[in-house]
Amino acid sequence: MGQEKTSAIRVENLTIGYGDRTILKNLNFTVNRGDIFIIMGPSGCGKSTLLKSLIGLNPPWAGRVFFGAESFWEKEEDERQVLMRKFGVLYQGGALWSSLTLKENVALPLQLYTNLPAAKIQAEVDLRLSLVGLDGYDDFYPSEISGGMRKRAGLARAIALNPEVIFFDEPSAGLDPVSAQHLDELILQLRDAMGATIIIVTHELASIFAVGSNSIFLDAETRTITAGGRPQELLETSKDPKVIEFLTRGKKQGVSS
């Protein structure tokens, strides 16, 4: 692109698994600051497992994850938790705390990690809920709103501490096409407004092409990254039949011309 960017996240030789099963191996990639980075691949390829290793839920078997210059998994738990405050996560179903109202959900990170007075926290919560189009829903419980609203409320909570990196786990899953498009637009606006780096785990092609500025493709058989780059460029230039098949919803197969 002509200008050198600093990396927000760097993954080196990462191998992850559950029990005695290797899920992914020898992963190497870099997410630059300000990128909207897509982790894509077919169902069961280990996208969500990789996400869990990036957000501190699943320790890797081998390899390293760097947040800036800090090696995440080599830190003590306390230090890791401090690093974790620099990122926000939007889980697949929103993962809002069901016993708390939307206002309390968004306020909790601020109450825990800032010294802001209650009035200021309320103002910050109002702002976050307005950003995701949920102003006026402060006192609703997660069970009282729709799935799409829950995701947006989850996003409001994810951006509560102005994170440097925001992770999205299948943001479009379970949403109608219009809501999914609105969420994509929201992601782009948030990136521009907050300057955050965004990492999205998805297999929704519309979202991949709409927002992705860089990507990796995880192959379920070889259990590693088999392609990487801007999604549109991958579609046009990749010679990997699995990547082409995935990016064209199986309409094109085999080696591209």
Added chain:
Amino acid sequence: MSIARLAFENRDTLLQLKISGNWLISSGIYSRQEFSRTIETNAQIKEVAIIVEEDTQWDSGLISFLLKFIRECEYKKISVQRQNLPDKIQKMLNLALRVQERNIVRETQNLTTLEQIGDLAYNSSRSFKIWMDFLGEIAIAFKRFVTGKAYFRSHEFWGIVQRCGVESLPLVSLISILVGIILAFVAVIQLKMFGAESFVADIVGISMVRVLSAIMAGILMAGRIGASFAAELGLMESNEEIDAFKTLGVSPVEFLVLPRVLAMLLMMPVLTVYADVMGILGGLLGSVGMMKINPMEYLDHTQNAIKMSYVWIGLIHSVVFAILIAVSGCLRGMYCQRTAAGVGAAATSAVVTGITGIVIATAIITFICQVIGI
């Protein structure tokens, strides 16, 4: 109503299979035995042509029959002509018979007895480690609570206290009164033989205060509260709410488990003392009702029989049971599988663990009391 009909016409190496009649799923499954017999007695058959007559009534019942039939032919290296089948049937069969993208291989393990024992030992030690880690986390959270560092939502805590305490009172009352009556009834029958009916108050009072009230309250709480803790936390685990706490750097134990454990620790002794009173009242009702024992005499005997040490023993039971019930409920919930069945299994397991723990703990405390002579 017509029935499913199958006719075979053998033409040297070709077998014609004529299908007619009612092949609806509601009319039952047609056996392939006749076909298998025909093949076995005519080894020269290399090809089968399937013909479905025009008047045939069919639905997925016929498709499932044909699917199994075609697969059997494939297995016996007999080719099947399907081109004359009606279009819809062909399409359904094509869908069902399309080549799978990937062969599904389920990993099966045939363990020897020795390996099974090893597996059991490994799982037991792993389970023990999980319990110890969890107790350790609760201890850390408790220390943070005592030093005022824990994030503690008091209104949520009082909500749990209400569920554990006030909302459990009707059930505890009913069970304790009934246990008191039953105990009095059984004791009176035996004591009557020695003319010592008035001592029924001693038996009911001592039994209830020392151990029975705590056990009854414990079992009720394991069923009512332990299961609900497991289901609540299990559902939160399924909805990734617990992951959301972890990625925020908040200990889910501090936020979710500690208030539940503290609420149980607060309410179990209260419920036990309440159950003591209800049990004694039940004994009184039973004795007065059945044996016409003087109520004042009954209360006098109760007062003389119950020592303060018995009350403390009952309270120790209740504290131990509170920890067992709350910890097993929360632990099962936090480690539950992310499925509906997983949440159900967590709730069941919490109750079973809680009640088993109560019985084992009772035996241990009783033994200790015997040893130290109280």
